[in-house]
Amino acid sequence: MQNLHAYRLYxxxxxxIKESDVRLRDIARVDGASNPEVLEGKLIARNLQRPVYLPAGELQSRLNNGPxxxxxxxxxxxxxxxxxxTVSVGKLEEM
Incomplete structure (x- = not known):
């Protein structure tokens, strides 16, 4: 049986972001993880070209598959x- 360790995201x-790939460290602070460096490096989005909204529930379902x-x-x-x-100043002001 694996030892589960609970962590929290803020x-x-x-x-x-300047890069097209988004990692967990770019969008949240990890607290309470046994190995935060591994979690912080987890890929969240690849080749992002336009603004997106990532709801907490969707992020949680993506991350609940590890040890x-x-x-x-x-x-x-x-x-x-x-x-x-590809992102105009007007679009940034809308957000």
């Missing part, structure tokens, strides 16, 4: 905004 409300249990996500969701030429 979501940022909005993040602006550690996600106890709670603090925050309702996070806007992930890639800083590239």
């Amino acid at each position: 979501l940022n409300h909005r993040v602006e 550690e249990s996600l106890e709670r996500v603090h925050g309702v969701g996070v806007w992930i905004i890639p800083l590239n030429r």
Whole structure:
């Protein structure tokens, strides 16, 4: 039987990223994990080209498949905004 260790996530409300790949460390703070470096490096989105909203429930379902249990996500969701030429200033102001 595996030893489960519960951890918590504290979501940022909005993040602006320069890279097209988004890792957990970019959008949240991990608390209580036995190996936070591994969790923080987990890929959340690949080749992001436009802003997306990631609800806490969706993030929780993506992360509840590892050896550690996600106890709670603090925050309702996070806007992930890639800083590239496809995002206009007007769209940023709307968010």
